[in-house]
Amino acid sequence: MSQSYEKSRPAYRQSYEIIREMIISGALPRGTKIVEEKLASELGVSRTPIRESIRKLEQEGLIANKKVVNPSEKDLRNTFQVRILLEGYSARCAATYLHENELALLKECVRVGRTGTIDEIMRANESFHEIIVQASNNAVMIEMIDRMQSIIYLFRRTVVYYNRPFLIDEHERIYDAIHARDGQTAELLMQQHLQADLEFCLHLLSDKKSTSHH
Template structure:
């Protein structure tokens, strides 16, 4: 598969997106070794853009020591501890600061979560959390979560694919707390929601 002919986008960007999408789709499963020479030949580029792509994917936590990450239980706990703290606080902020149009967008995410296709549910899930995180109005916090997005995507795909019980019910409860401007309740519900995600993923790992 050669890179596209779009010369306005550097080879590094294109190769990064191809590698990232292969990891996120499962085409390159956890534990796969990333061989620079092989990928460079396959994509028709030099090793330099591949090396830069791998470096960025390492920063995002998708590659470690030239292998696709296969998160351990400890990795999961560490990441979710950060999410629980930051997104719990963000939910509290959302109860104070979300505008009516943003509340409506949050509700639409809940509706799609109940009625959409698996892909639509994935997108709605991501959007739901994104709206709340951005309500913090804290660029440092937003950046931390953004840099975790690729890894978060892998876990989000797990909870959607395996249909974690009560996932959308919890989103609806968080929405109602935010709509009621009850920041304390919104924070508690978000923390509980993410803890349930963590417990679900840990259970799946333990049964592999």
């Protein structure tokens, strides 16, 4: 990303990304009250971009009632139920519609997933799901998934950072089914993959609850 592009990006977009990262990394812990003036002075911007960022993060479900959300098990289940339906369908579409160059990109995501640094694996994981979702060619569906991006990102980090077993093997099997143009198998594998992500996150949540004596 070029320097001039960085500078010309609206303050709102940068503020949004920084605040999102603070929430996701835990720098703004769950349950923290969001104070516009404080964030504005910390980020060195006016309150307008902060206000816009907060609005977008509210839409994405990371902030509610001016506080950082603390997603409950129910929120987690609800989000994943929607993903399982929509991304399962997208994987079926991908088996029909993905071109050779997109298949090559998917394959590359799997390779990086096996060999990359944590950050590279995060990005590869994100791209893997993104390529498949775009394959649905359904703007309404893509937008629904987009609105859940922050919550998805929050849990994707959990899955990668805590090194969920078989994550990349599952990606590879999904890729193989899509490559073989087997939509039914691709859909089923994607549903099972996301279900396994859900179970993993729920398990971590309950572990954290039982050990949260801080």
